[in-house]
Structures are given as C-alpha cells and as structure tokens.
Amino acid sequence: xxxxxxxxxxxxxxxxxxxxxxxxxxxxxxxxxxxxxxxxxxxxxxxxxxxxxxxxxxxxxxxxxxxxxxxxxxxxxxxxxxxxxxxxxxxxxxxxxxxxxxxxxxxxxxxxxxxxxxxxxxxxxxxxxxxxxxxxxxxxxxxxxxxxxxxxxxxxxxxxxxxxxxxxxxxxxxxxxxxxxxxxxxxxxxxxxxxxxxxxxxxxxxxxxxxxxxxxxxxxxxxxxxxxxxxxxxxxxxxxxx
Numbered sequence: 243x244x245x246x247x248x249x250x251x252x253x254x255x256x257x258x259x260x261x262x263x264x265x266x267x268x269x270x271x272x273x274x275x276x277x278x279x280x281x282x283x284x285x286x287x288x289x290x291x292x293x294x295x296x297x298x299x300x301x302x303x304x305x306x307x308x309x310x311x312x313x314x315x316x317x318x319x320x321x322x323x324x325x326x327x328x329x330x331x332x333x334x335x336x337x338x339x340x341x342x343x344x345x346x347x348x349x350x351x352x353x354x355x356x357x358x359x360x361x362x363x364x365x366x367x368x369x370x371x372x373x374x375x376x377x378x379x380x381x382x383x384x385x386x387x388x389x390x391x392x393x394x395x396x397x398x399x400x401x402x403x404x405x406x407x408x409x410x411x412x413x414x415x416x417x418x419x420x421x422x423x424x425x426x427x428x429x430x431x432x433x434x435x436x437x438x439x440x441x442x443x444x445x446x447x448x449x450x451x452x453x454x455x456x457x458x459x460x461x462x463x464x465x466x467x468x469x470x471x472x473x474x475x476x477x478x479x480x481x482x483x484x
Contacts, residue, residue, distance in 0.1 A: 246269040252301055261284050271402070274450040278454050280456070288455065293325050293327055297310065306321065323401070324402045324403060328396050329409075344394045345398075367394050370393050385412055408439060410422065418443075422448065
C-alpha cells in the first residue's frame, strides 16, 4: 500500500472552479517525488489535500493509512503527527528562539516530557547543522538558516512523510543546494519526501520521480532517471548524484 494514494480526486471551489481534476497517483514509502507545474496548476491544492487543510470534492485521498476526506476534525492531529510540513516563508514564531520554535511542535501535542523534548529538539538541530543556534531568534538568522529551523521543526517528531511547498523559493542557488542536501539525507533514512518546486536546476541535477501538474490535471509521471548517492564536487562547489 502506498504512503500516499489519490483515486480520481477532484477539488472544486465556488463558481465551479476546479483546482484538481480526476487526479490518480500512488507514492510508495521512501520515495523522493518532485511536484512541478506553473503557478495555479494545482500543486498547492494537492499538498493541502495531503495534510488535510482541504478535503476532496470527489474521489479518495489516503495518507499514512488515513482516509483524509472522511476524517473528523478532532482526528486531524493524528494524521499530522505522521507528516512534517515545510513552507517557502518558513512560518517561524518571531518571539521564540530557534530551540523554542522546534520544541513548540512537540509541546502542543502534550505527549512529551520536558527532557524528551530537549533530547528530540537537540537531535533535530544537529541534523540540520544548527546546534549552535538554539538560543537565537529568527530575525538573527539568514534565509537558509530559517529554512533549516523549519526543517528541524518538521522532522523533530520523526514523521513518515515530509511535504515541502517551494522550500527553496526564497533562497539563492548555493543555499538552495544546501537545503536540498538536507532533504536528500532525510529521504535516505527512509522518510518519504514530496517537494513542490519551480527550481529547475535542482530537478535537472537530482533526478527523482517527477509529477507534473497542469490546469488541475496530473499530465506526466516520470520515473527518476538516475539513482545513487549525493556527492560534493569541491572544485565546482556543487552537489551531484552518482
């Protein structure tokens, strides 16, 4: 069974506007998948369906074993425990430190003791290479560092699935590659990653499965052309897959 399954999914808004039309796709555990397409193609609507920000008008959506369209509001938190979500604009809390921003994702569940939270947050910050930034506030960080904090917050509870909506959209090319490296490492540990992106340089350089959206339709499903490990070329100062 796929970790994500959409069966003939349509999302229709007022006045008959359809952001998704008869979309069917399955994504297996551990996959890395790009979601591409022009603005308004349906990428964001698809992402929102997966974390149950919206529900389908027709068809079925299954994520991490949950039937999204049939979930009651009181059960949404169960689905979101299995998902980490990362946005282009970071969505960090300005009045909280880096450590507190990441810890907040655990505190709101009420399920973890203080010492557990500290251990999990420190581990997440180490993964994104920000162990020395825990006491700083978002305004003191660069764009790349803010996105690393957002990634740490998304992975701190060890989700099955990462949803990243244009995570490198506000970053320069070099920083974008560094952020992609983190997603790659997270994926290599078994976490499924679905990344909506316009960044053609990343798509061309790191060739994973590509789902292309156009006018609400899934028009192309391309399997990855290369596989292997991510290496760093110190002379060219860039990453490549071998």
